[in-house]
Amino acid sequence: MLKICIVGSSGHFGYVLKGLDERCKITGISPGTPEEDMSKLEKALLELNITSKRYEDWRRMLDEEKPDILVINTVFSLNGKILLEALERGVHSFVEKPIATTFEDLERIKDTYWKVKDRVFFAAMFGIRYRSHFLTAKRLADEGATGEIRLVNTQKSYKLGKRPDFYKKRETFGGTIPWVGIHAIDWIHWIVGKRFLSVYATHSRRHNLDHGELETTALCHFTLEDEIFASLTIDYLRPHGAPTHDDDRMRIVGTKGIVEVINERVFLTDEKGHREVPLVEKGQIFEDFLREIRGQGKCMVTPEDSILTTEVALKARLSADTGRIVQI
């Protein structure tokens, strides 16, 4: 039986609740800060008839519960600090992305992970990879449908709504590029599989409807090795009348074909024409994570992926903050 503890209620703990099985148990929950609103997680646990001990201090929870797995999804700027402590304690971690909101935290995580990597695993919550349309695009690219990938265009567009107060401060939120844009950085990294060399990015806080320092729009321009380019457009301006919360897109342009993810569907254009591609079955990130922990397989999202995409996201944010091209 794997013992799981959860810190925070501010991220995608839903992946955990959907991926749980009878061989694991949520034994403890705790906020990341005294102020954190835990009601979402508590309500979700109640609905699933899961009872677990509520702590007020996550360190005490770690001391007392000694979990096998720590789920970390609190105020974004704390996720990395808690991950660092979990790694130091040898606790496998399923952690909200970005895995750090500062370069300093990221460096510490890298250093520590390097020391414990043979016995501790962690993965960032890149659950979007496991959606049918993204898995289908990945499979098409891997099977050679695009030929050599030369250009990738990605999009993240979200409804803003009314966000918790910690979104309003860069110090606690981390920025829209690391919070929202990182998913698309992950798709690019995952599907292209080439080294990121540099990034140029811009972002703007205007029209953020009283969300303080939250950036409403951002644009990133990545250069990968072999003169592969990737664009990423991000906005929190998706109208509330839109049929879905998000409008995630990816267009992969290669020497043989173009694969496109749009409206949760996948299209392929090649020498045979333009057509929709049947979707492969969806996956589930926490189930995949559990397989790795149990030694039954490899999790598709690795610690190295989680570190790299966070680094790229923080460098994109640095570029946007400074107006400079940043080497990666």
Next chain:
Amino acid sequence: MLKICIVGSSGHFGYVLKGLDERCKITGISPGTPEEDMSKLEKALLELNITSKRYEDWRRMLDEEKPDILVINTVFSLNGKILLEALERGVHSFVEKPIATTFEDLERIKDTYWKVKDRVFFAAMFGIRYRSHFLTAKRLADEGATGEIRLVNTQKSYKLGKRPDFYKKRETFGGTIPWVGIHAIDWIHWIVGKRFLSVYATHSRRHNLDHGELETTALCHFTLEDEIFASLTIDYLRPHGAPTHDDDRMRIVGTKGIVEVINERVFLTDEKGHREVPLVEKGQIFEDFLREIRGQGKCMVTPEDSILTTEVALKARLSADTGRIVQI
């Protein structure tokens, strides 16, 4: 009766042939260089039963025909030089975009235009503006459907096929950003109506199928005033099996709604939901040009638009050539 002469057969003279009326006449044609293949234009004129005198030297044609309008669509690097002479001679010009492939030529055109602007008109061949879907998007934006525009994403994707030899040299072709990308620069300028401040761009010649110096892929990142950002992705990798030559797209993200041009259709997402918008009637750029020449109206594409978009395109190319952010 307006007398029209045409230099070259290497661009969009088709706009002229489709926009002709009984009050104008094509009296002379000439190649831009001795080597230019004139067969496309000659064939098109023959099909329309238009007979016009063939010259071998466009300057002699100007001397002898003294046209009211010069149509310029020869080897791209010559278009600006011929435009300059036409302006100096006081001849209205309908000229292929970009209106120059070097900053030097563009500066000369600006200087000369400034002196003759009260009596000479010219417009670049931004005929895509007049397609129903782009006119519809423009009208929606003008009517306030998007609210304040914050972000624009544009796409130009073309089949490469086999291009004439002059495409293979930067010196004669000018580059993929100025030749293909400039259309999207024009859409951004036309619809957003704000000042361009800077550009960062990259481009690559890899996999251009023996097209020498022609860039196969490019990505541009524009910053406009008021922290408005615009992306432009360009490729010559559209597969030959694709149903159309081009895949032009534009997504306009504003504070009230998102307007999207895709597959020659237009969609609006706002607080009322997501829906397709009926298209307005298409226009015709040369008819519009003739209206201006005849004093019957204003042409939607102005000399100032033509100069500005060329400048932005050349600065994007400069950015891609040098790896620097270029101020506009």
